[in-house]
Amino acid sequence: MSGDRGPDGPVEADVVICGAGVAGLAAACALGRHGIDVLLLEKQRSRPPVAKGEVLQPGSLNLLHGWGVLPALEARRAVRLDRLVARRADGSELLTMDFGQLDTDRPWLLSHDYVTILECLEGALGGTVRRQHGVLVEDLLRDEHGRVTGVRTGGGDRREIRARAVLAADGRSSRLRRLAGMTADPVAYDHRLLSFELAGTPPVTDEVSTYVTDRGMVMVYPLPDERIRVYVQVAADELRKADQVRLRQWCRQLVADVPALGPLAGLLEAGLGSRQLLPVFQYWAPSLVRPGIALVGEAAHGVHPLSAQGMNTAIGDAAALASRLAGVDLGDRAALDGALRAYEGERLERIKDIHSMSHNAARMMTSTSRGGRILGRRLLSGSARSGRLRHQLTYNMSGLGIRPLGTLDRLFQLGVLPDRRRAAVAAR
């Protein structure tokens, strides 16, 4: 507890969390609900609006409901979406994942702006959580055995803050991960995403549509207040040095290549000024803990955004860590480290499964080579033919759990073998 003495001096917090993105805030929320004393440090004073982390899966909705965050999101007009649909460029259906089929309390997706999701998490932080913005964590404090015992802040606010445990929630390029001697080498995909936020109503309103086309994937879904998020896959150098004329030509070509975007053509051209170009990465850290420190969220893992799993996995990390730490005497270092190792044991397998599912989905939908395109579409339509596989894929995306596909499932997807159990739907 804050104010107590530890072996190395006064302890200012049970847990210091570095980074107030979705991972740090979710961890603060979950730990606060167990009455754990938390100090949350964030280097930014304010949040720039960025296109990231907007679609929440049913597994996260259940957790957010338990933390009291869901009502705030709904009160701020979050949009419910029933399905993820892979479509051809002309809009015809390749594969539908219908979340309504899932046996869970909230069988839908929810979309909202990343910043609003963060604000709703902030609104649910308990009385044992303190927040400080504009504080850069520069270094880790350690004892003579190398154990992490706190953090050192930098900039104009140089301080040493001792804590019983430190959580690195400082995102993809995590400084704390590196300082703690853990690795995760982010690998960039060969393409980027061009993001548009448009004012209007998408052609299909209750779904996340992913158009799988010869030029790569295009994703469209509604945001609150009649806004539309569009992500367009672009080659790394596709729009380098493009002027306004070239951008408009590019936009017209996009609509010609993906006729399903026809109803959005005018909005896309008008939205060129507010586009954002985003690199995309995949990675996972082979270890998540060291004595006194644990990784959560993108400090630990990253996947292609098209599977909408990054923020959801971060929320799962937070819940798992908090339930491991709940009831543990955090002053007992052996007990604390045992709880951190249990967290690692529980999450690492899940993180690897989510990584491999997301990477396979990304390859299926973003391949632009002839062979990759043919294979991707064959896998999608093979899955569509089997109700059992459709259900399994939907479940795996939902954040409720993972049932990895086996070799036979791959053969069914490829159409090499008929799926004789295609009508069966696995129990929850």
Ligand SMILES: Cc1cc2nc3c(=O)[nH]c(=O)nc-3n(C[C@H](O)[C@H](O)[C@H](O)COP(=O)(O)OP(=O)(O)OC[C@H]3O[C@@H](n4cnc5c(N)ncnc54)[C@H](O)[C@@H]3O)c2cc1C
């Ligand atoms: C285009 C795009 C779309 C996406 N869509 C989805 C989606 O629909 N669904 C989904 O589940 N996921 C999605 N994701 C992934 C999701 O956005 C990320 O997984 C999630 O935001 C990671 O959260 P985080 O808190 O781990 O990291 P971040 O959001 O990066 O937060 C890290 C925080 O740490 C702070 N920080 C960093 N270093 C320090 C330091 N030294 N001291 C103090 N503070 C520090 C940063 O300022 C930042 O606020 C998407 C990602 C992208 C790029």
